[in-house]
Amino acid sequence: MTPEPLSLSRLRDTYQQETSELRATFERTGDGAASLRRRASLVEGLLRNLWSLCLSDHPEPPPIALVATGGFGRRELYPFSDVDILFVCASDSVERDYHSVIRSCTQAMWDIGLRASPATRTLKECDHVDGDNLEFTVSLLDRRFVAGDAVLYRRLEADILPALALREWNTIAQNMAELARARHSKYGNTIFHLEPNIKECPGGLRDYHVAQWLTLLNALQAEKNWPKPVTNSFYTVHNDLESAFDFLASARCFLHYRCGRDDNTLDWHAQDEAAAQSIGLETRGTADPAYWMRTYYRHARTVSRRVLLLMDDLPPARRSFYKQFRRKRTPVAGTDFFLENGRLSLDESSEVNDPDAILRIFVLIAAHGYKLSQNAEDRISDALPVLAIHMPEGPFLWNCLRDILLGPYAAQALRMMHALGILELLIPEFHGIDSLVIRDAYHRYTVDEHTFLVIDNIHALRQPHHEWEKRFSTLLPEIDRRELFFLALLMHDTGKGRRTGDHAGLSVELSESLFARLEFDIEERDTVRRLIRNHLEMSAALRRDIFATETIRNFAARVGSQNQLKMLTLMTYADIKAVAPDALTPWKAENLWQLYITTSNFLDRSVDEARYHADEDPTLLNRILAVVPDHNQQLRVFLEGLPQRYLQTRLPEQVRNHFQMVLALDQEPVQLSFRTVRQLCEVILITRDRPLLFADMAGVLSAWGMNIVKADAFSNAAGIIVDTFQFTDPFQTLELNPTEVNRFLESIRNVISGRSSIEKLLSGRSHSRRRGLAKVETATRIDFDDTASSHSSLVQVVAQDTPGLLREIAKTFAACRCNLETALIDTEGEVAIDVFYLTTEHRKLNEAEESELSAALTRAIDSLRN
Incomplete structure (x- = not known):
């Protein structure tokens, strides 16, 4: 029986059938490496056939070699990866004469279902390194003959590429x-x-x-x-x-x-x-x-x-005298290690059986940032069973661990100890968080890496770069027993390894056995315990009005001393910063510093008032009057009764700008300012208070597809509202269309002034503003606190961040006859953590009113998610 002649349709059918079989085999066996090799062989056979088809009208085969490169050349062809194919031509004339054939072959690859990524080069063009296209030279390291002129390929393989790689070795590497x-x-x-x-x-x-x-x-x-x-x-x-x-x-x-x-x-x-x-x-x-x-x-x-x-191990691009000096072999006293080229290594004849010497090596790494050679790493790993038997405890162990923790490269040493298994020998309690993933859509790293980053962030304060880093760096020299502080950092999240319960309390429990092994006294244990137990308290306090006396009083009671406050401040700074690269915003850093200052003042018996009164503190009034003279009485009215949080988180120039907006309320009753703040947009609204004001503002932002990240809302004694909203623009509406900013602000002005209906605006835009599925579902939680303020009831709402959430919350407050005194809005990943200070009829909410509000909020939030 005569076999069916080759055709594109037949090759396409073959490819589709074989691809389906490949998938079925992978789903049955899970063997990825075998799947890659099989697909590479399948594609290789198809290309040979395609090349034959494309040359069917040419009596003589051309001097062109088809060479698999990249993943295809390595026989690592993933299911949806491009097929990297290089057409190597003997000369420019060959490339010119057979251009149509090469193009036909490439098109045929696409026609049968292959994602072609072709390149064409002459043999001469393969003989040099293009600085702007190093990837091409690197792809030739993974080359393999597929079809065409085998003699031409052997010239490339045996003559050109080895000579090129040797000649340009340093440049390529x-x-x-x-x-x-x-x-x-x-x-x-x-x-x-x-x-x-x-x-x-x-x-x-x-x-x-x-x-x-x-x-x-x-x-x-x-x-x-x-x-x-x-x-x-x-x-x-x-x-x-x-x-x-x-x-x-x-x-x-x-x-x-x-x-x-x-x-x-x-x-x-x-x-x-x-x-x-x-x-x-x-x-x-x-x-x-x-x-x-x-x-x-x-x-x-x-x-x-x-x-x-x-x-x-690569040699330096330019060998300097210093680099040559570093290559000298220097013995490390008391050990069998030697230092060469910034790398610690071992003689082949040395035995790795002395834990004391090993610990001294990691002390050196923490102090100088040295690295271990591959040989040293392998031999330490192999010797772990022997080292485990002889690991020291008591004061000697603590002395070594202390020196490691205090070294400027402590995190580097700890990571290396962790990777080699040494850290778990010293502190078995750390094993529970090895590569542990905590899913909260906010943390970027595993728990162990987060811990090392926390330690890194503290040591980085030795050389601060930003203004707020310089502030926090002033606290580090003032901490007593810094080694205890760093030990608390190392152990503060170990309780997460138990998966359930209060991880701060569990971390304290796990630390107790370490305290015993290190033979700590009562004072040392108490210092570390208190810091670990309270390491979340400052973050929690940041979600309250940090200028309210009750907040500071409650927080200060938990801290207890200035030394604990300094350690807790630095720990919170480093902990937030280690969550994700952008977690510690300047705004959070500033609030953290303000919380430190106000708590420090409280501990020194200097307490800030909750509300500003010009007669009691004329300093701020006079500072603002210096830039807006002739408005003494109007400024007094504006400042009177504003929360301290507003005044101490705004520069005098910002307060002046807001006051000037207040002066313009008679001409336009809705005053707005807009600016971009790094990756965020910011709108400030100043107007007279009215029902549903906060809800309508949140509604306009939601209608425009904006995602509110931060917001705060303040009012003075005269009923003037100063609301600030920071938000992202996921659809880049304002960034890509600058002229839309004016229309955006005008829509806010129309809704707030009552000239337009917020319902009409929402109905016209909501259909196109849907968000994808949440990575982690967050259960709604509503908590009340009647002790956080002397004049308001505090309600904290933790919920899935969904479009329109803030507006529904504010509408619910209005429906339950609650007046919004202060709002503090925060979003962490996909979780909204919003805090509101509420009154009803100028008093706190009673128990029945809180219960009614809680039920109404739950219904409103559930309606958004369904």
């Missing part, structure tokens, strides 16, 4: 490392992201390939030719690195099939599904998502350590 470091910096130089990109993040597949390329270049330099291939790869790598690749490859295959595209982000939903299918694990079935992610981080750590060691 240095630029490769530079690109990797830039990529690492983009991801915060950490592998511990809660939703990592498994290709681009540190420790991901891109780093695995950088490690392979650097290993290949090193072997090429040593042997002056390509090393002999090992199985399907030219690279000699550690078994643990290959295990890491197998896991990452399976995870990336899973993501591609799951999303139907080249998507490499392990979001929380993907983690749940991958764990349910045990993707990349040796045993099939269902795994716990936290366990599955710990497996991911373990493999990412292996890849990251390997690539960083290889990059650090």
Whole structure:
């Protein structure tokens, strides 16, 4: 029977059928590496056939070689990855004469369903490095013959590429490392992201390939030719690195099939599904998502350590006298280690069995920022069982741990100890938070990495950069027993490893056994206990009116002393900053500092009043009058009764601007100002109070698709409202259309003044302002506090941040006859944490009114989510 002739339709059918079988096989076995190789072989066969079809009208085969590069060249072709194919032509004339053939072949790849990523080069063009296109040269490190002129390919393979790589070795290796470091910096130089990109993040597949390329270049330099291939790869790598690749490859295959595209982000939903299918694990079935992610981080750590060691081993681009000096081998006294080129290593004949010497090495790392060589890391890891038997306790252990914690590179040393298993030998209580993911849509890092970042943030205050960093840095030298402070930082989140309960209290419990091993006295234990137990108190106080006397009194009672206050302030600063790169905004930093100052004053018996009265404190009045003379009486009226929070968080110039807006209320009863504040937009509204004012303002912002991030609302004794709203513009309406700003402000003015209906505005825009599914569902919580203020009832609403939430809350207040005295709005990730000070008929709410309001708020919030 005559076989059916080749045709595009037949090749397309073959590709679709084989692709479906590949997916079915992966879903059955979960073997990502095998799936990649099978797809690469499938595509290779199709390309040979396509090339034959394209040359069917040409009697002589042209001097063109089809070369697989990049992932295709490595036989790592993921389900939805591009097919990198290089057409190598013998000369310019060949490229010109066969341009239409190459174009037809590329088009045919797309026609049968392949995502083609073609390049065409002459043999001569492959013989130099383009500084603006290093990726092309790097892609040639992963080349493989597919079809065409095999003799031409052998010239490329055996003559041109080895000579090019040897000639430009330093340029290729240095630029490769530079690109990797830039990529690492983009991801915060950490592998511990809660939703990592498994290709681009540190420790991901891109780093695995950088490690392979650097290993290949090193072997090429040593042997002056390509090393002999090992199985399907030219690279000699550690078994643990290959295990890491197998896991990452399976995870990336899973993501591609799951999303139907080249998507490499392990979001929380993907983690749940991958764990349910045990993707990349040796045993099939269902795994716990936290366990599955710990497996991911373990493999990412292996890849990251390997690539960083290889990059650090690269010779400097320009060898200076200092660099040459650093290469001298210097013994480390009392140990078998020596220092060479900033790296601590061991002689081959030395034995790793002295825990005291090992701890002294980490003290050196913490003090100077040294690194361990690959050989030293491997030998310490192998010696862990012996070291575990002889690990010291008592004062000697505390002396070593103290010196590590106080070193400027303490976090670097602790990370290394953690990666090698030394930290868990010293502090087994730390094991529970190893690579632990806490899902709250706000924290960016795992709990252990968050802890190291907290310590990093404190040591970074030694060289402050921003103005507010300089403020906080002044507290560090004033702390007594800084080593106890750093120990509290190290242990403050260990209780999260138990998953349930008050983690601050659990962290104290876990620390007790460490106190016993370190032989701490009662005072030392109490210092660390109090700091760990109270480490959330300052963040909680920031969600109250920090200029209200009751807030400061309650917070100061928990702190107890100036030394504890200084430590708690720095701990809160570092803790918030370690949540995510942008978590500690200047606004939060300023509020934190103000809370410190006011609490410090309270502890020194200098307490701020809750409301401003010009007769009692004319200083502020006179300072403002200096810039707005001839308005003494009007300014008194404006300032009288404003909360201290407003006055102490605004510069005199800002207060002056607001006052000038008040003076213009007779001409326009709705005064607005608009500006952009970093990534946020800000609108300030000044007008006379009326029912539903706050709700209508929130409604206009919601109608325009704005996402309110921060807001505060204040009123003076005369009923003048000063409301500030900070919000993001997800649809870039105002950024891309600057002329829309005026129309935006006019719509606010019309609604607030009553010239337009907010319901009409909302109905005309709400259909296009839907938000996607929340990553983590947040249960609504409504809490009342009648002790936080002498004149108002405080209600805190914690709920899923949804469009229109703030307006519904404010409408509910009005419906329940509550007057809004002060509002403090905050959003953390997808969670709204809003605090309101309410009165009804100029008094606090009673128990029945609070119960009625709570039920009404719950109904209103539930209606938004349904």
